[in-house]
Amino acid sequence: MTERKLRVFVVDDDFMIAKMHGKLVDAEPCFTWVGTGHNYEQALAGIEELTPDLVVLDVYLPDRSGIELLRTLRSRNLKCDVILITAAKETATVEEGFRLGIFDYLIKPFDLKLFKETLEKYAQFQTKLTAAKEVDQSIVNNLKKLRSPSAASAPDHLQKGIDARTLDKIKRCLEQQREFLSAEQISALAGVSRSTVRNYLVYLVEEGVAEELQQYGTVGRPQRLFRLAHG
Numbered sequence: 001m002t003e004r005k006l007r008v009f010v011v012d013d014d015f016m017i018a019k020m021h022g023k024l025v026d027a028e029p030c031f032t033w034v035g036t037g038h039n040y041e042q043a044l045a046g047i048e049e050l051t052p053d054l055v056v057l058d059v060y061l062p063d064r065s066g067i068e069l070l071r072t073l074r075s076r077n078l079k080c081d082v083i084l085i086t087a088a089k090e091t092a093t094v095e096e097g098f099r100l101g102i103f104d105y106l107i108k109p110f111d112l113k114l115f116k117e118t119l120e121k122y123a124q125f126q127t128k129l130t131a132a133k134e135v136d137q138s139i140v141n142n143l144k145k146l147r148s149p150s151a152a153s154a155p156d157h158l159q160k161g162i163d164a165r166t167l168d169k170i171k172r173c174l175e176q177q178r179e180f181l182s183a184e185q186i187s188a189l190a191g192v193s194r195s196t197v198r199n200y201l202v203y204l205v206e207e208g209v210a211e212e213l214q215q216y217g218t219v220g221r222p223q224r225l226f227r228l229a230h231g
Contacts, residue, residue, distance in 0.1 A: 005032040006126060009052040011043040011069070012036075012085070013062050021056055021085075024115060030123040040064035044072060052080050054103070054122060059086035059093065067093065070100050083118060085110075162203055166192060170200045171209070171228075180213050180225035201226050 008025045012018040015038065022033040035050050037043025040063045047055060055073070059066040070082060084097045087108040097105055103125070104118050173189045174181070183201060187194040204210035204226075211229045214222040 006030055006054060006123060007032055007034045007050065007052040008054045008056060009034055009043070009047055009050060009080075010036045010056045011038075011061070011066065012056075012058040013038050013060065014058075017058075021115070024112065025056070025119065028116065028119050028123070031119060038062075040069050043069055047073065047078060047080065048076075051078075053126070055080050055082045057082050057084050059084060067096055067100075070097070070102070074100055081122065083122070162200065166196065167200055167203070170197060171204070174204075174210060174226065174228045178227065180215075180227045182223060182225055186226065 008022075008031050010018050010022045010025065010033065012021065018036045018038065022036060025031045025033040031054075034052055035046045037046045038061075040061050043055075043057075043061070057066045057070065061069070066084065066086070070084070073080065073082070081103040082101075084102045084105045085108065086093065086106075094105060103122055106114065106118065169190050169192065170186060173186050177185075177189070181189075183194055183198045186192075186201070187197045190197065192200075201210060201212075205212050208229055210226050213225045213227075215225055216222045
């Protein structure tokens with residue numbers, strides 16, 4: 001999938017878990033496990049020295065938190081992606097992780113199959129990103145679909161004001177109608193108010209799930225039309 005192996009640094013205070021995650025990384029053909037850190041200072045030094053492509057980072061560390069390490073990585077402009085792993089389910093921790101640009105977020109206990117799938121999606125992300133000589137909207141939408149799928153798509157982690165059932169209802173309408181539709185048409189199909197539909201359509205466009213077309217008429221404002229993103 002990639003011409004060179006992606007370099008991964010594992011951070012976990014539990015020696016056995018860190019070793020297990022490292023071996024899982026090495027088992028994937030696109031990756032190589034380059035180092036391990038068991039606390040903040042050790043991890044920061046290792047990441048600065050080894051410059052990995054990806055850091056598998058546990059939030060709970062004995063000296064300082066993984067979130068603090070993530071802040072430091074960003075403030076020092078260390079160019080590595082991060083998969084955040086933790087038992088914490090607090091909204092503030094999840095929000096901070098995404099605000100700091102993590103690739104994905106896995107909550108313990110999780111199936112190791114999910115860990116493997118996340119690595120595979122990261123490899124796909126890197127392949128698509130490096131293969132694109134020029135980036136257009138369709139490429140960006142495809143890349144966005146690969147980022148943070150396991151955490152961001154779960155109902156518990158939807159942004160404030162977005163209800164999973166309402167979102168699913170609107171998505172189903174878009175799936176059933178392949179052509180571009182107005183918010184008014186989607187409102188009638190979904191049985192949801194137009195103002196609510198508009199908010200959800202903005203969210204779906206931002207997530208790369210839907211695409212928007214502005215249709216210009218002879219007078220007045222252009223009409224905004226929506227459909228599922230293709231590609």
